[in-house]
Amino acid sequence: MTREDIIKPENLVYKRTSVLKDATMHYCPGCGHGTVHRIIAEVIEEMGIQDNVVGISPVGCSVLAYNYFDVDFVEAAHGRAPACASAIKRLRPETFVFSYQGDGDLASIGCAEVMHACNRGENITMIFINNGIYGMTGGQMAPTTLEGMETVTCPYGRDPEIMGHTMRLTEALAQLPGTYYVTRQAVYTPALARKCKKAIRQAFENQKLNKGVSFVEVTSNCNSGWKMTAVQANKWMEENTLKYFPLGDMKVNGKFDPKFIERIATFDQPNETLYSLRKK
């Protein structure tokens, strides 16, 4: 069988979705943002809601998301994407609304907005990309930076005694009554990327039910900020980040996942992964 026999329209199994514009993304090679953009665009295409969806882009690496999605987009002030999304959803309840934020935007400056949007139970989808660093501004420490991890502003490793502890914001949001679906996914292997797509699809479908916030955290890499290659960064993430931020559902259909309840019971104990990163 020759290559020409295989390359025919009826044999196509995967093609870049038309919901993404033809522009080349500005993200660094291997950045998880590109994969998540593509997954969201595929979900929008599969649900057939391209003309009825509004996205909110944040401040951070993904500030230019509106250049890549061929859907209506609003650019919110730093950290205020959930507030902006709440307004749009309240004024146009039939529209699918999603906010897309990184960890510097959502967990740091926008902490109040995301907390209150989740507490009010706005009927929106939130996508949260957690790479544990401020990527766009050059790799400064973020609330989600692991203890002991080196960044530009903590070159000797994050010391929790003076810089605070690594923030598990998604776990906190899952405990608010306004959230309906809370999950943590990753996109660095094909299996996880397919699983992440199912989760994001679920988060968009939930908007039809009008039950509350659907929140999808995607643990991602930042190879430039972590000073590694993309493949090394993914390996480092698997070995370190995912021990402190384990993948999986936290709340499904408004009910806690049993594994999440077990995990919360261990939160008062020291996390072994964090101690291994510390250099003393």
Added chain:
Amino acid sequence: MAFKGALVINTEKCKGCEVCITGCPNGVIALSKKVNAKGYNYLEVVNADACIGCANCAVICPDGVIEVYRAKE
């Protein structure tokens, strides 16, 4: 029944991050020694016969540069 796959790679958009290479189960793809207009070593097919069209490379490509075709042999 075996499947045969074929890849169409948009070499001008490829950034050479190698994430897809870690996802390929059969070692079909590798980075080229040549560079594209942006200066990245782009992706190329080195072992076309082993491709089964699983689309794993395309699913984790951050820039969506890979198109996958699959046919029954």
